[in-house]
Amino acid sequence: MLKSLHKRHSELAQSKRQLEILSNGIFQNGDLPKFKDKIAESNQFPLRAKKLEILQINVGYMCNQVCAHCHVDAGPDRKEIMTKETMLQCLEVIKNTNAHTLDLTGGAPEMNPNFRWFVEEASKAGIQDFIVRSNLTIIRANKKYHDLPEFFKKHNIHVVSSMPHWTKGKTDKQRGDGVFDKSIQALKDLNAVGYGMPDSELRLDLVYNPSGAFLPGNQTALEKDFKKALWDDFEIQFHNLLAITNLPISRFLDYLIASENYEDYMYALVEAYNPNAVKNVMCTNTLSVSWDGYLYDCDFNQMLNLPINSKVKHISEYNSETIESRSIVISQHCYGCTAGAGSSCQGSVT
Numbered sequence: 001m002l003k004s005l006h007k008r009h010s011e012l013a014q015s016k017r018q019l020e021i022l023s024n025g026i027f028q029n030g031d032l033p034k035f036k037d038k039i040a041e042s043n044q045f046p047l048r049a050k051k052l053e054i055l056q057i058n059v060g061y062m063c064n065q066v067c068a069h070c071h072v073d074a075g076p077d078r079k080e081i082m083t084k085e086t087m088l089q090c091l092e093v094i095k096n097t098n099a100h101t102l103d104l105t106g107g108a109p110e111m112n113p114n115f116r117w118f119v120e121e122a123s124k125a126g127i128q129d130f131i132v133r134s135n136l137t138i139i140r141a142n143k144k145y146h147d148l149p150e151f152f153k154k155h156n157i158h159v160v161s162s163m164p165h166w167t168k169g170k171t172d173k174q175r176g177d178g179v180f181d182k183s184i185q186a187l188k189d190l191n192a193v194g195y196g197m198p199d200s201e202l203r204l205d206l207v208y209n210p211s212g213a214f215l216p217g218n219q220t221a222l223e224k225d226f227k228k229a230l231w232d233d234f235e236i237q238f239h240n241l242l243a244i245t246n247l248p249i250s251r252f253l254d255y256l257i258a259s260e261n262y263e264d265y266m267y268a269l270v271e272a273y274n275p276n277a278v279k280n281v282m283c284t285n286t287l288s289v290s291w292d293g294y295l296y297d298c299d300f301n302q303m304l305n306l307p308i309n310s311k312v313k314h315i316s317e318y319n320s321e322t323i324e325s326r327s328i329v330i331s332q333h334c335y336g337c338t339a340g341a342g343s344s345c346q347g348s349v350t
Contacts, residue, residue, distance in 0.1 A: 016305070018249055019306070021257075022304075022332040022333055023331060032266055039278050039338075044275070047278070047283070048326070049283075049327070050285050050324070051098070051285065052099050052285065053100055053286070054099060054285060054286040055093065055101070055287055055289065056104075056105060056288045056298075057090055057102070057105070058107075058291050058302065059087075059104055059105070059291060060078070060082055060107050060109070061073070061074045061075075061078035061081075061106065062076065062078045063106060064076060064135070064137060064138055065135055065137060065175055066176060067162075068173075068174050068175075069251060069252045070251050071247055071251070071299070072250065078107060080291045080292070081112055081113070081291060082291040086291075086292065086315065089293060089316045090289060091118075091125070092318075093318045094122055095125050099287075101131065102130050102131065103286075103345065104119070104131065104133065105299065108138045109132060109134075110138050110145060119132070119155055130155065130157055132157050132158070134161050134162075136182065136186040137179055139190075140185055140189075149190050149192070149193045153195070156202070159195060159202075159203065159204050161204065162183075162209075163208065165208070166229035168180040168181070171183065174209070184234055187204075187236045197237060205240045206226060206238050206241050208241055208242065208244065210245075213261035214265075215268060216343075218243075219241060226238075226241050240347070241347070242345075242347030243343070244344075245269075245339055246336070247337070248262070248265060268339075269335035269339045270335055273335060274338055274339065274340060274341070277339070277340075277341065277343075277349050278338050280344075280349035281338060282298060282337070282344035282349070286298060286344075288301070290302050293314050293315040294313060294315075295310070295312065295323070304331070307329070308326055309327050309328070309329050310323055337349075
């Protein structure tokens with residue numbers, strides 16, 4: 001218990017330190033404009049929640065990978081796992097909300113011991129789009145996960161999978177040695193049961209994150225490149241590519257600072273700021289639920305310990321009217337979601 005409390009205090013201290021860096025960073029070329037002032041220029045401050053469409057639930061930080069860009073700081077040593085009690089509270093909200101999309105994430109969500117039970121129960125709620133965010137390699141991690149493609153198919157799960165690049169070198173650099181080969185095999189396993197086929201209703205999308213201190217390219221162009229390379233080299237098919245900007249938090253922020261790229265990256269985000277992207281940022285129609293049931297505007301705010309601006313703070317207290325009338329909690333990291341074509345867990349927003 002004492003060890004757990006110490007770890008929690010350490011994580012809160014890290015969140016506070018990173019938030020201070022983002023809020024008070026002094027750069028050689030002058031301070032960055034405040035994000036709230038930037039969106040005020042187009043009369044979009046305060047940023048307010050709209051009708052809830054997506055409920056995103058983080059069922060735990062445990063993961064079989066330790067990726068360099070991970071904003072969740074996930075890994076095999078993480079013990080934060082959503083309990084069945086909290087899952088039951090989430091199920092009550094799922095049954096009574098008008099959200100059309102349920103989005104399960106982690107870590108590797110499949111590593112939660114109650115993951116399959118939760119999927120089976122949540123499937124009964126009639127959600128239109130049931131997403132599981134898989135790192136792919138979990139399918140090949142050991143025998144108990146080998147049947148995941150069939151399990152996903154049984155419940156018509158929309159699989160959204162991480163795939164940094166179509167080449168081994170860039171993928172393994174970001175996600176670890178051997179990840180590329182395991183990912184290719186997992187994609188073949190998913191294709192084998194019907195996922196990713198052109199006329200299949202079994203949705204398989206890939207997620208691209210840049211491997212360095214730069215913004216993603218055009219999502220449509222990247223998708224064409226990915227599809228051609230994966231088909232030519234491995235006869236693998238998928239539906240869509242989602243290009244996501246790496247936000248300057250957690251491991252990626254530490255990398256930016258250590259590599260002396262932090263100032264240049266933040267200026268790149270500001271220079272690419274797009275007021276049209278603000279209209280569709282995911283925090284306005286999404287609610288993020290942490291592994292212990294607390295509520296956040298997005299999972300990035302979750303990692304910075306920035307809870308929602310509402311008297312309702314926990315999934316057990318959920319109240320649609322109160323939550324949907326809230327203003328969104330913002331900080332400097334929000335430039336990452338409004339740069340270029342914009343970025344969200346669903347890919348580009350413009």
